[in-house]
Amino acid sequence: MIREEDLSLVIDLYELAMVQAYWSEGMTETATFSLFFRELPEHRNFMLACGQQRVAEVIENLRFTSEQIEQLEQLNRFRPDFLEWLQDFRFTGSIRAMPEGTPVYPQEPLLEVDAPIAEAQMLESLVMNYVHLETVLASKAVRVKLAAGDRPVIDFGMRRMHGLDAAHRGVRAYRLAGLSGTSNIRAGLDAGLGVSGTMAHSFVQAYPDEMDAFKVYARLYPGTTLLVDTYDTLRAVRRIVDWLQEEPEVEIGAIRLDSGDLAGQAIECRHILDEAGFHDIKILASGGLDEYRIAALREQNVPIDGYGVGTAIGAASDAPSLELAYKLTVYAGEPRMKNSSGKTSWPGAKQVFRESDSDGNHVGDVIAGIDEEFPGTPLLRPLMQQGRLLAGAIGSMEDQEDWAWEQILALPELQRTLDQAPDYSVTISEHLKKLQADTLASVPSG
Amino acid sequence: MIREEDLSLVIDLYELAMVQAYWSEGMTETATFSLFFRELPEHRNFMLACGQQRVAEVIENLRFTSEQIEQLEQLNRFRPDFLEWLQDFRFTGSIRAMPEGTPVYPQEPLLEVDAPIAEAQMLESLVMNYVHLETVLASKAVRVKLAAGDRPVIDFGMRRMHGLDAAHRGVRAYRLAGLSGTSNIRAGLDAGLGVSGTMAHSFVQAYPDEMDAFKVYARLYPGTTLLVDTYDTLRAVRRIVDWLQEEPEVEIGAIRLDSGDLAGQAIECRHILDEAGFHDIKILASGGLDEYRIAALREQNVPIDGYGVGTAIGAASDAPSLELAYKLTVYAGEPRMKNSSGKTSWPGAKQVFRESDSDGNHVGDVIAGIDEEFPGTPLLRPLMQQGRLLAGAIGSMEDQEDWAWEQILALPELQRTLDQAPDYSVTISEHLKKLQADTLASVPSG
Known part of the structure; x- marks a missing residue:
């Protein structure tokens, strides 16, 4: 594990090399860097922005310790007077950001x-790492939640998430994306998301008879969930029914299916349980689930009451990365842009306005210059000023969840399906278009 | 960030629930759990096992603090006497593992x-998270390295890796996989891998003329690499040549291309540099590279001297997860297995023998029972006994690298290509087959 105090050296070397160059040249004018992506990954109608507030908290406390300064010294790249400056480093700038869950x-x-510019440049990899991870994970999880509808989805992903930081931060992103719980204790406690979990096949296998395993659990954890697919699923459920009929004081909350033909088994299990009058025992499913399999189960009205989802959300398997970019758009009051590769980019500090119709449904966005006004809700809001988080800029998790789902549910309906939706309307203001043309015409060495 | 001392609660709730059940039932017999996967991901001829030693180091120090015990108490699942037992928890078991880089x-x-059994069960998610991440990342990176041949590959992935723990642990896996450097300072220092990095487009854009940016860097960092594709790549290189001809004392090590037609640009840049006699200035390439693009550049003999690779290795984009499983195979001396889902698994504690021909090339593996003997090198070696890492069980990074590349280079040649190779020969010993048949026949409730 990286220690929290070592975070400041989790930085790409070129950032500190550039920072030293700006510092040694006395280039201290203000820069604006913009974090955006150019294309949606396949299978995404929108991304759910997450991680902006979390990284701002980290930035507020970013410091270089003497130990780190010594380690940097040994790279033989940095001048002693620069390292002295670095030892006193504090971020003094401002951050405007979309609220989490937008x-x-x-x-x-x-x-x-x-x-x-030196300060803004220093943050590049850190900002990208934070926002990339949480945005990628939340954007996958929200698809799973939209597919599951009103049925709860529980995060089972920890084991196949990329490291412990992902498994921890991811759970907060999952909460915003609408998940109902997690198996990961630390992450659930820290994100205020319910922690849940039952038993593994190994537990069932450790007993000479699976009924023994079930009885131990029912005694210890009244209302527990029993994992019924270790040997013969239907036989296990029939034996559970017999047992519950003999011992009516035993409370079982649910059974879990984790392999094989989930639909067929769920229908048969429901039938066995209902016939015996156990309508209240729920059926949970897990094992290789993703948004498509959940949608198929829901379309067939398979009687599954909740889903445990692991790898699909944990690794965001179909789109594990996003081509997020952190680009200089203004320096010393002048718009800046890169123009060599045919990639479109827009110079200048910006605001995004999201317009809604009279029913509150979003109809489209305008990307505008920061001083422009358009109808709709401005999405970029002050988060940090003069290096300090603004009081009240970070709402409670409940507020963030409310915001996220207010926004998600106001999207055009097709955006919220698993199919590829028609492009949501995003227009560029005339001012930005002119600024781009003017900047292109005056590109320094172009 | 999770604090290191909070690692013990980065655990799936069901593990602690099972642990309490074993504890309260007095089930203290020895179990064997085996970590394996059932199928290679598409586009992988082999996986490079990594993370086993790192997680053993974590396990040796796994403790529950009073603060954590209080937090567990609040989940209302655990009995006070169990939590007392947990407060004194130490792992007392043994671990046998393949060396890293196998x-x-x-x-x-x-x-x-x-x-x-309680102790072995407790480790499930932690072991899986560690080994999964590092194995997935190393297995992708080794493909990139094999494609690059003798040209160095540098890790640029931090910004799009899944969190800071991945970005940190990943670099050690990359070192075993043969990468030559990383942009990530903390991770490079900790993995003993060279740290490198030059400039971003933003740096070039911050100056009125890109030549000013280049001159600042050349002065500060003799032998530096210049990023030449911000505006007009060939014009930039011609101007660099003019400048170097005027000021022959300036040392430039390389130019970097980061976008557009890398092959075409590299050829033209090489031509411009060579014509002016700058044969020693290298050409580095980055920007969306993966093993296939690198192989194509190498096949065309494009004059690129080194590769910076980011997202492809950082997110292991084409196979970001592996269906790693941690399964009970023995309890109280009896073989155990799950048999409901049609997934094959093999009961019993095991050893793997890797046989080589007289030239030292690997010809195939035998998976055997732990007490069997076969020709070849036994791959599972004692790593931890009675809860303590064995002295000398973890070699230096150099030893681990040597082992990894000795193993990789002894694989059948087709295994080391990007094409799908014929299956490497892995056979199951007759003893294990019989054990499986016997276990199936006697499955407790089957």
């Missing part, structure tokens, strides 16, 4: 940093 | 834990 589209800034 | 195939245990 659906976001290509070219829209999720976050903008305004700061002396 | 190529591994389906059904072969990467690691086996022998311990009182």
Whole structure:
């Protein structure tokens, strides 16, 4: 594990090399860097922006310790007077960001940093790592939740998530994406998300008869969930029914199916349970589930009451990365842009306005210059000023969840399906278009 | 960030629930759990086992603090006497594991834990998270390295890796996989891998003329690499040549191309540099590279001297997860297995023998019972006994690298290509087959 105090050296070397260059050249003018992506991954109608607030908390406390300064010294790249400056480093700039849980589209800034250029440059990899991870995970999880509808989805992903930081931060992103619980104790406690979990096949196998395993659990954990697919699923359920009929004081909350033909087994299990009058015992399913399998189960009205989802959300398997970019768009009051590769980018500090119709449904966004006004809700909001988080800028998890789902449910309906939706309307303001043309015409060495 | 001391609650709730059940039932017999996968992901001829030693170090120090015990208390699942027991928890078992950097195939245990069942069960998610991440990342990176041949590959992945723990642990896995450097300072320092990095487009854009940016860097960092594709790549290179001809004392080590037609640009840049006699200035490439693009560049003999690779290795984009399983195979001396889902598994504690021909090339593996003997090198070696890492069981990073590349280079040649190779020969010993048949016949409630 990286220690929290070592976070400041989790940085790409080129950032500190550039910072030293700005510092040694006395280039201290304000820059604006913009965090955005150019294209949606396949299988995504929108991304759910997450991680902006969390990284701002980290930035507020970013410091270089003497131990770290010594380690940097040994790289033989940095001048002693620069390292002295670094030892006193504090971020003094501003951050404007979309609230966590905002659906976001290509070219829209999720976050903008305004700061002396060295400071803004230093944050590049850190900001990207934080926002990338949480946005990628939340954007997958929200699809799973939309597929599951009113049935709860529980995160089982820890074992196949990429490291412990992902498993921890991911759970907060999952909460915003609408998941109902997690198996990961630490992450659930920290994200305020319910922690749940029952038994593994190994537990069933450790007993000479699976009924012994079930009885131990029922005694210890009244209302527990029994994993019934270790040997013969239907036989296990029939034996549970017999046992419950003999011992009516035993409370079983649910059975869990984790392999094989989930639909067929769930229908047969429901039938066995209902015939014996156990209508209240729920059926949970897990094992290789993703949004498509859940949608198929729901379409067939398979009687499954909740889903445990692991790898699909944990690794965001079908789109584990997003081409997020952190680009200089203003320096010393002048718009800046890269123009060599045919990739479109828009210079200048920005605002995004999201317009709704009279029913509150979102009809489209305008990406505009920061000083422009358009109808709709401005999405980039002050989060940090002069290096300090603004009081009240970070709402409670409940507020963030409310915001996220208010936004998600106001999207055009097709955006919320698993099919590829028609593009959501995102237009660029005339001012930005002119700024781009003017900047292209005056590109320094172009 | 999770604090290191909070690691013990980064655990799936069901593990602690099972542990309490074993504890309250007095089930203290020894269990063997085996960590393996059933299938290779698409696009992988082998996986490179990594993370086993790192997680053993974590396990040796796993403790529950009073603060954590209080938090567990609040979940209302655990009995006070169990929590007392947990407060004194130490892992007392043994771990046998493949050395880090061993190529591994389906059904072969990467690691086996022998311990009182509660202790072995407790480790499930932690062991899986550690070994999964590092194995997935190393297995992708080794493909990139094999494609690059003798040209160095540098890790640029931090920004799009899944969290800071992945970005940190990943770099050690990359070192075993043959990468030559990383952009991530903390991770490079800790993995003993060279840290490198130059400049971003933003740095070039911050100056009125890109030549000013280049001159600042050349002065500060003699032998530096210049990023030449911000505006017009060939014009930038021609201007660099003019400048170097005027100021022959300036040292430039390389130019970097990061976008557009890398092959075409590299050829033209090489031509411009060579014509002016700058044969020693190298050309580095980055920007969306993976093993296939690198192989194509190499096949066309494109004059690129080194590769920076980010997202492809950082997220292991084409196979970001592996269906790693941690299964009970023995309890109280009896073989155990799950048999409901048609998934094959093999009961009993195991050893893997890797046989080589007289030239030292690997010809095939045998998965055997732990007490069997076969020709070849036994791959599972004692790593931990009675809860303590064995002295000398973890070699230096150099030893681990040597082992990894000795193993990789002894694989059949087709295994080391990007094409799908014929299956490497892995056979199951007759003893294990009989054990499986016997266990199936006697499955408790089957």
